[in-house]
Amino acid sequence: MVQVFPSNIAAVVFYLVYFLLFLAEVVGGAILPRLHRRGTQITKKDKGSSQLISLSNVVSVIIVLSFVLSGTAMLPGWVFYPGIVLIVVGIVLRQWSMAVLGSFFSGTVGVIETEGRCRIMCGLWGM
Numbered sequence: 001m002v003q004v005f006p007s008n009i010a011a012v013v014f015y016l017v018y019f020l021l022f023l024a025e026v027v028g029g030a031i032l033p034r035l036h037r038r039g040t041q042i043t044k045k046d047k048g049s050s051q052l053i054s055l056s057n058v059v060s061v062i063i064v065l066s067f068v069l070s071g072t073a074m075l076p077g078w079v080f081y082p083g084i085v086l087i088v089v090g091i092v093l094r095q096w097s098m099a100v101l102g103s104f105f106s107g108t109v110g111v112i113e114t115e116g117r118c119r120i121m122c123g124l125w126g127m
Contacts, residue, residue: 002068002069002070002071002074004068004069005080006077006078006080010077010080010081013084014080014084017084017087017088020088020091021087021091024091024094024095028094028095028098
């Protein structure tokens with residue numbers, strides 16, 4: 001069996017950070033933006049790019065796992081720690097940006113129709 005993590009503690013840290021990433025995406029990326037919009041309906045104009053991004057994420061994880069489990073292209077153990085730091089910094093940056101944008105944050109591009117006008121929502125650059 002190929003050793004995936006440098007130590008057992010590193011494995012626990014990885015799974016905790018991965019759970020934190022999942023929780024941040026569900027709460028910060030799905031639940032809170034809907035609460036900030038206060039029931040305003042967004043007409044989604046997405047033509048499948050969200051599904052393509054999700055599919056590419058799943059495929060990339062499968063490829064990485066196949067490399068790891070087969071022992072191909074193994075990295076040194078110290079690479080694990082900067083990787084975990086980058087994941088945590090990314091989570092913090094995304095949550096901070098969602099907090100700053102507030103009701104202007106949306107996980108997808110959409111259109112809000114109010115008072116006969118359309119407002120295109122795409123993060124900070126809503127028009």
